[in-house]
Amino acid sequence: MTEGVRSATESVHLPDLEGDGRGVLFEGEPKTVRLALDAGDRVPPHQHPDREIVCYVVEGELEVALGEETVELVAGDVARFSGDRDISPEAREDSVALLVLAEG
Numbered sequence: 001m002t003e004g005v006r007s008a009t010e011s012v013h014l015p016d017l018e019g020d021g022r023g024v025l026f027e028g029e030p031k032t033v034r035l036a037l038d039a040g041d042r043v044p045p046h047q048h049p050d051r052e053i054v055c056y057v058v059e060g061e062l063e064v065a066l067g068e069e070t071v072e073l074v075a076g077d078v079a080r081f082s083g084d085r086d087i088s089p090e091a092r093e094d095s096v097a098l099l100v101l102a103e104g
Helices: none
Strands: 021-024 031-037 051-066 069-074 078-082 087-103
Touching: 031 051, 069 078
Parallel strands: none
Antiparallel strands: 021 031, 031 087, 051 069, 051 078, 051 087
């Protein structure tokens, strides 16, 4: 096996995960997070320096503030953005998103 290459396949069934907030799905890189927010909940502005982020909205609707820009995402939408900006998602309705944070 080549150093740094995983030999096992890992899988998670998102609907089986319960609760609000953030949950890391797998150990190691890339960091993969399930974000569940109730309608009206917002994650305070924060950054993930040196990361590229892919956000897939599984269900619901999110308004994501990215610095001076705001992006509206609904179930089925995928967005990619730099973690160097202030990021603050807010749920317009109960929402679940899958976030992949890759080293950039």
